[in-house]
Structure formats: structure tokens, C-alpha cells
Amino acid sequence: MGYLQGVRQNYVSSQFDKTNENFCTYYKSQKIVENDEEWDAFMAALKSDLPTSFRIQGSSKEVELLTELMNKRYLEPLAQSEEDSDVIAPKPIPWCRNTFQTPLSRTEIRSRPALKEFHNFLVTEAELGNISRQEAVSMIPPLLLDIKPDHKVLDVCAAPGSKTVQIIEMMHAHDKIPEGFIVANDADNSRCYLLVRQALKRMPTSNCIVINEDAVFMPNLTDASGQLLFDRVLCDVMCSGDGTFRKSPDMWQFWNPGKGLGLHKLQVNIAQRAVQLLAVNGTF
Structure with a gap:
């Protein structure tokens, strides 16, 4: 967890001024990237929204059953839906078993009508301990x-x-x-x-x-x-x-x-x- 705890993710990311001259000066002096092109890519990544990722947990049989239910009831219909063209259904993270990720932020998942039922599913299963909402980097x-x-x-x-x-x-x-x-x-x-x-x-x-x-x-x-x-x-x-x-x-x-x-x-x-x-x- 970071030293400073930011606001809960119920914000619109674009409402913040994503500039800090002290940050740029300090990290450029550390020479953590090789050239301006890589620096621009680094800063663009920092300014992009954080994807939403989660992990299905439990015994192997429980994981299998919940994954099957989630795919049939939520992910497959979302992938075929034309209700909201910007909705991107979560897909498996290839390097970590039983994990899924969508480029949509938590705020977007909460706010989009097409994802309301899926969001309720995530909240319920997280409370039951069947799903852990965890950043991919943390895994x-x-x-x-x-x-x-x-x-x-x-x-x-x-x-x-x-x-x-x-x-x-x-x-x-x-x-x-x-x-x-x-x-x-x-x-x-x-x-x-x-x-x-x-x-x-x-x-x-x-x-x-x-x-x-x-x-x-x-x-x-x-x-x-x-x-x-x-x-x-x-x-x-x-x-x-x-x-x-x-x-x-x-x-x-x-x-x-x-x-x-x-x-x-x-x-x-x-x-x-x-x-x-x-x-x-x-x-x-």
C-alpha cells in the first residue's frame, strides 16, 4: 500500500491534474529510462486508468464451478452485447491462474448500466470470499x-x-x-x-x-x-x-x-x- 492513501475509486480520473514537475525532475535525474520516447511512454502509463483485475479463489472444484457460472451468466453475454460498445468483458490473465482483467476502471464498472449485474456479482462473491479483487501487479x-x-x-x-x-x-x-x-x-x-x-x-x-x-x-x-x-x-x-x-x-x-x-x-x-x-x- 502506498504511503499516501488516495481517494476511494468513485472519481472520474480525468478530473485530476496529472502533472507534477517535482516528480518529472526527480525521476529524470535518476535516469530510470533511456530516452525521451521511453519517458513519454512511462508517463502515459502513469496517467492511464488502472485496469480492474480479480482472482477466483477456493478449492479447485469451487473455482471451476464459479468460473463456469461467471462465463456463462456474465462474460459471454457481455462479449456479445451491443448495448455499450465501450464495455470490454474481463479476460483471463495468461500468466496467473484463475485471474481476470478488464481495462475498465472500477469506477467505470460501477457506473455502466450494462455492467450492473456483473458488478453486483463481483461485490457479492468478494464478500463471500470467493473472489479477491486484487491488482495484477500485486499477484x-x-x-x-x-x-x-x-x-x-x-x-x-x-x-x-x-x-x-x-x-x-x-x-x-x-x-x-x-x-x-x-x-x-x-x-x-x-x-x-x-x-x-x-x-x-x-x-x-x-x-x-x-x-x-x-x-x-x-x-x-x-x-x-x-x-x-x-x-x-x-x-x-x-x-x-x-x-x-x-x-x-x-x-x-x-x-x-x-x-x-x-x-x-x-x-x-x-x-x-x-x-x-x-x-x-x-x-x-
Whole structure:
């Protein structure tokens, strides 16, 4: 989650002035792109609306049934509908199982009459825990960790819990009780309650533990062999929000270099402590 939380996505993206000279000056000096053409493409991407993506979760049979229902009742009719030519039905994300994405923003999905029933479906299934509305970029870290059912996993800054749920799904991929487990931590007590609601109430499992610790001073845990070290550590530290303009376009007017620079020491300290809890040959 970004350092600054933008407004809820009930805005019209075009209402915001998507310029910030400090941002351009700072990142041009970092030389993160090679030429002006790439810079223009980078800025155009930041100013575009954030696509809507979601993941169907549950046992393999539940996922199969819900996907079939969604396709027949909503997606196939939407693809053939002539009611609104700008409506683009969600399509599978090829690199992540059971996930779908449409270039339409959440605001557009809520506001278009042709999508009213599909929007109600998404809201209902999300409340039931069958669907997780999650940005595609957020799905990447758990995939890169290549988590197996017997892994011991630490999620250092876990709230609000979308990645934690994804990890739980990966551990239960074969619909059997896994030998491994995940320890999901967050330093904010109120966000731990959110984490419990997001992860454990929606994906009930005995293989997830939620703890409330300052990640910089994460205590040592022990098992029968001594200090517990983890096969996989997900360290998604708090960020400056520089890359979240698409989700929170109001941030264009607030951004300054001090946000990221002020968090740098804390980010490094959390990462250093997390590495200390990683087992030999583990993945961070």
C-alpha cells in the first residue's frame, strides 16, 4: 500500500491534474529510462486508468464451478452485447491462474448500466470470499516465490492480506492440508484485524498465523530444532506511493521526493531483519 492513501475509486480520473514537475525532475535525474520516447511512454502509463483485475479463489472444484457460472451468466453475454460498445468483458490473465482483467476502471464498472449485474456479482462473491479483487501487479511476488505446500513462509508486512490469501491458495493447491504454514505479520494492530478478515475469514485455514510485531524488531521464533527459519520470505515493505498514481490520481498534487526518501531507512531495516529469518537456500 502506498504511503499516501488516495481517494476511494468513485472519481472520474480525468478530473485530476496529472502533472507534477517535482516528480518529472526527480525521476529524470535518476535516469530510470533511456530516452525521451521511453519517458513519454512511462508517463502515459502513469496517467492511464488502472485496469480492474480479480482472482477466483477456493478449492479447485469451487473455482471451476464459479468460473463456469461467471462465463456463462456474465462474460459471454457481455462479449456479445451491443448495448455499450465501450464495455470490454474481463479476460483471463495468461500468466496467473484463475485471474481476470478488464481495462475498465472500477469506477467505470460501477457506473455502466450494462455492467450492473456483473458488478453486483463481483461485490457479492468478494464478500463471500470467493473472489479477491486484487491488482495484477500485486499477484506477481507470490508467483515468483514459487511456494510449495511444505514451505514455511513469512509475510513480513502482510496487511491488507491479498498476497497472504494468494499464498494460502498456493499452499492448498492440491486440496490437501499442507505440511507448511504462513506467518502473516503487520505492525499496525487495526490492520491486523483487517488481515484476519481478509485472509482467515475468507480463506479459513489452520496453516496461517497472524501476528502483530514491528517488522524491524521481528522476534526469533523457535521450533523443535531450535530457531525457526523460513523457506520463503515475502517482504513487501511500505512504499512511497510513487507507482500508485493510477489507483490514486489525487496523489499527483501531493507527491514530493521526501516521501520516498523518508521511508528508505525503515525499508532497508525491515529488509535486513527479514533476510536474517530466511533459511539457507530460501527465497526472499
